[in-house]
Amino acid sequence: MKAIYYKASERGHANHGWLDAWHSFSFAGFHNPEKVHFGALRxxxxxxxxxxxxFGMHPHDNMEIVTIPLSGDLEHSDSMGNTGAIGKGEVQIMxxxxxxxxxxxxxxxxKALRLLQIWVFPKLRDIQPRYDQRAFPVEGRKNQLQTIVSPLDGQDGGMGINQDAWFSLTNLEQGKELNYTVKLLTNGIYVFVIEGEAxxxxxxxGxxxxxxxxxxxEITIKANTDSEILLIDVPMSF
Incomplete structure (x- = not known):
């Protein structure tokens, strides 16, 4: 087993006044050659x-983009004709x-909007752009794993992503423990503690x-306090 510890205080940070951003991987003005990506997680x-x-209208191509609001409401508009808003308990993928x-x-x-935005390198390039958003009931992740993103075949109940990747959320009460089995032998798992200690x-x-x-x-997760945790299961080579 290989493990890399990513300390929260060692992330890239940029405060633009209207935007206060923390970068787990190299992004914009933050570059660390040891933190460019974790497998397909960019x-x-x-x-x-x-x-x-x-952010005003701006372009993307050949990237899978997942957005998870933590509080507040995100208003979205795109060149595919999608408009609307998502809040906590909802997830968006493009x-x-x-x-x-x-x-x-x-x-x-x-009030402020707080969110996680996650980019994953795609499995297939130059596909037809896609958009989806969905509400995932918070009670569905209490002391259990709730799949929110999964490969396009849709067999695991998450929104489809153009990659052999799975995103799961869990809200674990203090003292609770669960195991997670990595989906593919060639995948790794990136565990991000949103709140709490585990x-x-x-x-x-923390x-x-x-x-x-x-x-x-397989990994074992134990909550030392009430904790909200995101798991990202991605190919290590792509």
Whole structure:
């Protein structure tokens, strides 16, 4: 088993006033040659956007983009004709494929928007762009794993992604423990603690800490406090 500990305080950080962003991997002005990607996982940005502000129309191509609001409401518009808003308990995914434009902004004037945005390298390039969003009931992840993203065949109940990747969320109560079996032998698992403190195979992780694990088929998660945890199961080579 190989494990890489990603300490929250060692992430890249950029505060633009309207945007306070933490980068788990090299992004924009933050570059660390040891933190470019974890397998097919390329970006994990932890963003706070003040009321009424956001990103204007901008392009993407050949990237799988997953957005998970943590609080507040994200207003979205794109060149595929999709418009709307998502909040906590909902997840959005886009396959940028041959190319899209989209905008993202805080729908509310009076409160901040907090979200995770995650990019995964695609399995197939230059596919037709795709968009999906879905609500996942929070009670469905209490002391258990809730799959929110899974490969396009849709057999695991998550929204389809153009990659052999699975995203799961769990809200573990203090003292609770669960095991996660890696989906493919060639995959690794990136565990990101959104809130709380947990032990992953004996490694203690605090709020916003992460652990990248490969060359194993199972991990054990134990909550030292009530914890909210994201698991990203991705190919290590692609």
């Amino acid at each position: 970006v994990l940005n932890d963003d706070m956007i003040i009321g009424g502000r956001g 396959s940028a494929g041959t190319g899209i434009y989209h905008s993202e902004r805080n729908k509310n004037i009076d 032990e992953i195979n004996g490694q203690v992780l 709020r916003r800490d992460a652990l990248g694990i490969s060359e194993t088929n």
